Amino acid sequence: xxxxxxxxxxxxxxxxxxxxxxxxxxxxxxxxxxxxxxxxxxxxxxxxxxxxxxxxxxxxxxxxxxxxxxxxxxxxxxxxxxxxxxxxxxxxxxxxxxxxxxxxxxxxxxxxxxxxxxxxxxxxxxxxxxxxxxxxxxxxxxxxxxxxxxxxxxxxxxxxxxxxxxxxxxxxxxxxxxxxxxxxxxxxxxxxxxxxxxxxxxxxxxxxxxxxxxxxxxxxxxxxxxxxxxxxxxxxxxxxxxxxxxxxxxxxxxxxxxxxxxxxxxxxxxxxxxxxxxxxxxxxxxxxxxxxxxxxxxxxxxxxxxxxxxxxxxxxxxxxxxxxxxxxxxxxxxxxxxxxxxxxxxxxxxxxxxxxxxxxxxxxxxxxxxxxxxxxxxxxxxxxxxxxxxxxxxxxxxxxxxxxxxxxxxxxxxxxxxxxxxxxxxxxxxxxxxxxxxxxxxxxxxxxxxxxxxxxxxxxxxxxxxxxxxxxxxxxxxxxxxxxxxxxxxxx
Amino acid sequence: xxxxxxxxxxxxxxxxxxxxxxxxxxxxxxxxxxxxxxxxxxxxxxxxxxxxxxxxxxxxxxxxxxxxxxxxxxxxxxxxxxxxxxxxxxxxxxxxxxxxxxxxxxxxxxxxxxxxxxxxxxxxxxxxxxxxxxxxxxxxxxxxxxxxxxxxxxxxxxxxxxxxxxxxxxxxxxxxxxxxxxxxxxxxxxxxxxxxxxxxxxxxxxxxxxxxxxxxxxxxxxxxxx
Numbered sequence: 001x002x003x004x005x006x007x008x009x010x011x012x013x014x015x016x017x018x019x020x021x022x023x024x025x026x027x028x029x030x031x032x033x034x035x036x037x038x039x040x041x042x043x044x045x046x047x048x049x050x051x052x053x054x055x056x057x058x059x060x061x062x063x064x065x066x067x068x069x070x071x072x073x074x075x076x077x078x079x080x081x082x083x084x085x086x087x088x089x090x091x092x093x094x095x096x097x098x099x100x101x102x103x104x105x106x107x108x109x110x111x112x113x114x115x116x117x118x119x120x121x122x123x124x125x126x127x128x129x130x131x132x133x134x135x136x137x138x139x140x141x142x143x144x145x146x147x148x149x150x151x152x153x154x155x156x157x158x159x160x161x162x163x164x165x166x167x168x169x170x171x172x173x174x175x176x177x178x179x180x181x182x183x184x185x186x187x188x189x190x191x192x193x194x195x196x197x198x199x200x201x202x203x204x205x206x207x208x209x210x211x212x213x214x215x216x217x218x219x220x221x222x223x224x225x226x227x228x229x230x231x232x233x234x235x236x237x238x239x240x241x242x243x244x245x246x247x248x249x250x251x252x253x254x255x256x257x258x259x260x261x262x263x264x265x266x267x268x269x270x271x272x273x274x275x276x277x278x279x280x281x282x283x284x285x286x287x288x289x290x291x292x293x294x295x296x297x298x299x300x301x302x303x304x305x306x307x308x309x310x311x312x313x314x315x316x317x318x319x320x321x322x323x324x325x326x327x328x329x330x331x332x333x334x335x336x337x338x339x340x341x342x343x344x345x346x347x348x349x350x351x352x353x354x355x356x357x358x359x360x361x362x363x364x365x366x367x368x369x370x371x372x373x374x375x376x377x378x379x380x381x382x383x384x385x386x387x388x389x390x391x392x393x394x395x396x397x398x399x400x401x402x403x404x405x406x407x408x409x410x411x412x413x414x415x416x417x418x419x420x421x422x423x424x425x426x427x428x429x430x431x432x433x434x435x436x437x438x439x440x441x442x443x444x445x446x447x448x449x450x451x452x453x454x455x456x457x458x459x460x461x462x463x464x465x466x467x468x469x470x471x472x473x474x475x476x477x478x479x480x481x482x483x484x485x486x487x488x489x490x491x492x
Numbered sequence: 493x494x495x496x497x498x499x500x501x502x503x504x505x506x507x508x509x510x511x512x513x514x515x516x517x518x519x520x521x522x523x524x525x526x527x528x529x530x531x532x533x534x535x536x537x538x539x540x541x542x543x544x545x546x547x548x549x550x551x552x553x554x555x556x557x558x559x560x561x562x563x564x565x566x567x568x569x570x571x572x573x574x575x576x577x578x579x580x581x582x583x584x585x586x587x588x589x590x591x592x593x594x595x596x597x598x599x600x601x602x603x604x605x606x607x608x609x610x611x612x613x614x615x616x617x618x619x620x621x622x623x624x625x626x627x628x629x630x631x632x633x634x635x636x637x638x639x640x641x642x643x644x645x646x647x648x649x650x651x652x653x654x655x656x657x658x659x660x661x662x663x664x665x666x667x668x669x670x671x672x673x674x675x676x677x678x679x680x681x682x683x684x685x686x687x688x689x690x691x692x693x694x695x696x697x698x699x700x701x702x703x704x705x706x707x708x709x710x711x712x713x714x715x716x717x718x
Contacts, residue, residue: 077708353576356583363606363615383577390576411583432662 021362043232044225045384051221055214063210063355070202074195077164079153082167082188085109089121089186095175101128114222120164124256125184135189142187146170156192163192231255235262242269286328293317293324312492330387330460339343341418343377344385346408353390366404373409378489379418384464391457399428403480410492420491426477426484437474465489493602493608493652496540498528499570500547510542510571510633511597516631516648518672525549532558532712536668537565539608541600544571544582549625552585555691559586572594592680605629612655619654622703622714626654635693642692645670649685650693653702653712662709686710 041049049321084110092104097251101123112132120135120141139160146152150170166189174181231254238250249266271441297317300310347370354368377386389406396404405426412420432440440458465472471490477484495517499505502523505713509519511528511623520535522528532540532554540558545549569587571578582590588610589603605628619626623636631647633640642650648670653661663682679680693701703713 295626318594320605330574351582352580358579359588362610383575386576386580390579395496 028289031433032213042406043229047225048222052218054219055221059210059214059262064207066206067203070206071199078165078195079167082153082165082190083151083169084166085119085121085188086186087171089123089188094184095173097176099129099175099180100184101125101173101184103130116161118194120187120189122187122189123184125182125186128184138390139189140164140189141166142168142186143170145183145353146185148172148183153276153460162192163378164189165192165195176383188486212341226344228258231258235265240322241266281341282328282331285331286324289324289328290321293320303309322441327459341381342380343379343418344382346372346376346385346389349382349385350393350406353393355385357393358396364397364400365402366397366400368404368406370408372407375410375419376421377410377419378421378469384468387460388423388487391461392423392487395483395485396425396427396429399429400480400482401429402427405477405480411488418491421487421489423487423489427482428477428480428481429482431476431481431483432474434475440474441472461485461487493518493538493648495521495604496522496528496531496535496538496542498522498525498531498539498546498551499541499543500545501526501543506599508600511601515601516644516651518670523547524549525554528554529557532563533561536665538669539565539604539611540567542567542569542587544569544573544578552582555582555585555587563609566611568600568603568607602629602688608655614655619651620659620710620717621654621657621701622717623699624654624714626651633693634701640641640692644687645691646685646692649682650689651666653710654690657714657716658710658711660705665709 028349058279088108089104092106092108094102096102096305102124105112109119112121112134113117115134115136117134120138120139120140121132122135124142124145128140131138131140140162140222141157141159142150146168148170149172151167152168155165168187170183170185170186172181172183181248188195193490219262234252235254236328238247241247242249249269250262254262294317297314300334301315350372351369358366359370378388392402393406396406405424407422407426408426409422410419411422441462462472468489470487473482473486473488475486493516495512495529497509497512497519500523505521505523509521511518515682517527520531520537522531526548528540528542528546529549531537542551542554546554549557551569551571555569558567566588567586568589568591569582570593571582572593574592579590590602592608595674603619608618609615609628616630617627619628624633626633628631628651633642633647633650652666652669666682676682686704690697690702693699699714701712701714703711705711
């Protein structure tokens with residue numbers, strides 16, 4: 001009682017997914033992911049911003065320090081100068097026998113005689129008060145009395161003519177026969193404008209040079225940056241040429257820092273090209289292999305065959321086409337040895353599959369045990385791992401009595417970049433006779449023969465294993481007595 | 493058995509439905525996910541066959557929605573995608589079995605039978621209650637080793653009763669789960685079937701396999717052997 005003609009309704013959908021599924025990864029690899037948010041600032045801008053900020057801070061601080069230092073030293077100079085005037089006045093002055101103060105006829109500087117000259121002198125003491133002609137009517141702070149030899153330098157002090165710096169020194173004048181003395185305090189004041197002028201000139205020169213220096217350093221920085229980014233631009237240009245198809249891969253030498261990147265890019269380009277070729281081949285294979293059963297069908301239709309014979313023939317060819325589609329589809333989806341393979345952990349996918357199988361084979365009450373080394377990893381696509389585990393475990397569930405054992409362990413040297421993996425699936429079923437093993441593997445490879453049990457699933461497993469450059473072996477399980485499938489994936 | 497078939501491909505849906513009806517299922521048909529959800533919620537469904545690629549609401553979503561509603565009937569998913577990742581996803585969403593398109597109808601029927609049996613706690617294909625054995629694959633019945641000839645409706649009534657052996661099955665349950673909606677639901681017909689079943693299974697009236705619970709329904713009285 002066969003109703004296999006109904007199957008045609010379903011195959012429309014599967015034929016459709018043949019075209020779409022393998023094409024999907026290829027197209028997504030070419031499309032750029034949509035940019036999210038704002039573009040990050042360019043390397044050049046980053047570097048420039050960082051350098052300018054550092055430069056600005058450095059030059060600003062050193063300018064400020066120089067300014068301060070110069071101001072301090074100018075103040076010290078001013079103090080020394082004012083003290084010099086005090087000494088000049090002191091040396092030129094005298095006190096008469098009667099105790100009257102006589103100041104020198106000629107002041108140490110002409111400006112002491114000129115009104116509003118900015119330089120003022122004064123003497124204060126008990127019953128004594130003198131101011132230089134320049135200080136007349138200026139109301140300068142000349143009242144302070146100091147102990148002999150005590151000096152004081154203050155400023156800028158606000159007065160009615162603006163800020164002034166005042167140097168004062170106390171003296172003890174002995175007169176007469178030396179038994180009498182008079183205490184006096186000499187004051188010299190200078191208007192702050194002189195110091196300000198000096199500071200202004202200094203600052204103008206200082207900051208002009210600071211700015212010139214800053215600009216020069218920035219220019220140097222820009223040059224250095226362009227020079228060090230040249231290799232990156234070269235990579236970009238070379239990559240564009242690869243994209244346009246003008247060259248096969250990134251040529252030439254690059255600086256040590258970029259070599260890792262360019263090598264990986266080359267790997268990537270190669271594997272992408274390999275994938276594309278494989279998809280094309282798979283598609284071509286699929287088309288070719290479907291044409292044979294189609295030709296058979298057409299011939300039979302043309303030859304006027306009908307009735308039971310035609311029915312049987314259609315059934316046969318539909319089954320064959322189904323197998324071809326399933327096989328080529330899985331072969332197209334196998335990604336194999338990829339450059340950027342994630343290291344996949346095995347327990348979670350194995351558990352997912354076993355939970356599924358326990359549903360499907362609920363009536364059998366299978367006990368499936370795991371012996372998975374926590375360090376075991378599969379390097380590849382998740383889909384490939386699922387196919388390996390799914391097909392082998394389903395095979396186990398299908399043929400076992402009650403027990404299935406999945407073993408996974410690391411293989412190969414410890415230090416390898418990708419450690420190898422050994423996967424074993426055993427069951428307590430009838431097993432496969434040694435003389436049948438070769439036959440089963442052969443059937444798997446061809447994948448075009450309707451075999452109950454070890455059919456298309458094993459072919460898929462073999463494809464994945466081959467793409468991963470591994471080995472598949474079948475023997476008898478020493479522990480459970482049934483079949484044992486062993487997959488060895490090499491370290492690299 | 494009342495089956496819900498959700499499949500958007502019209503030719504496949506119609507041929508499958510015709511075949512399922514011939515095999516003795518009462519079939520509810522839905523062409524998209526939303527319709528499927530409506531039937532799944534409103535009808536006393538025993539089992540569902542759901543295609544994964546459905547318009548309006550994907551098969552996966554439909555399965556998840558039915559499970560979220562607390563529907564416990566077994567679900568078999570049909571899919572054109574044969575990768576393990578897809579199978580696992582489908583079963584994770586709450587389905588109990590899957591079948592990859594294209595498939596043989598025999599395969600589907602066998603899986604459906606197994607699922608129905610499993611759902612009512614039977615593990616083997618032959619349901620045995622004392623001397624009465626019902627083979628769900630061959631759809632044959634024997635009493636004390638003697639083959640019993642039954643019409644297809646008689647078989648369906650008996651199958652439903654034995655699947656729920658020991659439980660009270662109301663007349664409404666029986667009609668809903670066995671008859672297509674357009675069937676004449678006169679309860680007399682059911683009584684006639686039960687009467688004939690009793691006569692065929694137990695001509696000497698010693699086993700008394702089917703009990704009448706007055707005013708409430710029937711119960712298959714012989715306990716399960718396995």
